[in-house]
Amino acid sequence: MxxxxxxxxxxxxxxxxxxxxxxxxxxxxxxxxxxxxxxxxxxxxAGYIDGYRALLNRKKLGIQISSFTLITMGNHEEESTLPFEEFAKETEWIVMCHCISGGADYMVHLVAKDMDEFFERISSLRRIKGVSGLQSNISVKEIKSGTQMPLSD
Structure with a gap:
């Protein structure tokens, strides 16, 4: 089309x-x-529209922590990556997950109400079979956030 x-x-x-x-x-x-x-x-x-969603204000909901966490896997065999990918798909506080190139294997955007909850969430990621390393980058200021795709005129 x-x-x-x-x-x-x-x-x-x-x-x-x-x-x-x-x-x-x-x-x-x-x-x-x-x-x-x-x-x-x-x-x-034709699949050009994936769905219709409301964009919620995370701070109004009391979600203060937004982290972009890099995940490194021990190896790239399906039995190692599948548990992590299933966890990411099923976990509400992981709002985005991408398999990436470079030094890490995945990047997740996760959210938490406070640092205690963030620590619990990072700890649960560490316990997933196959995960060998994490590097968290906490957002200190949101410059732009959205879901809009560029459309040529």
Whole structure:
């Protein structure tokens, strides 16, 4: 599926405001409502839209610690990496996990209410079979945070 300018405009508006209704979206992209709705559904069905989420304010929720932790595995065999990957997928306080290149094997973004909770969480990561090292980098100031993808005009 090739995206045209209208598809990109629809994605841009949905990305900026996932609560936009079809009527308002159609107005913004200069389409009538039915063709706009069809395009929107086609973009969903084609997998361009993974879902719709609310962005929560972690500090208002009492989550003061945000850490980017590098994880090193003992080896790269599936029996070593699988327990860690399953733990990361199932753990709510790990908000992001990537397998990376470079000196470490994974980078996780984890959150905690305070340093005591952070220490507990790091300790639980250390206990996972296959994990051989951790390096935590605690964020002291958030400059930019978001989930928006760049869309060409």
């Amino acid at each position: 090739t995206l045209d300018d209208i598809d990109l405009a629809i994605l841009r508006h949905i990305q900026n405001d996932a609560r936009i209704n079809n009527s308002k979206l159609a107005e913004k992209v200069n389409l009538s409502e039915t063709p706009c709705w069809r395009r929107w559904k086609r973009l969903e069905e």
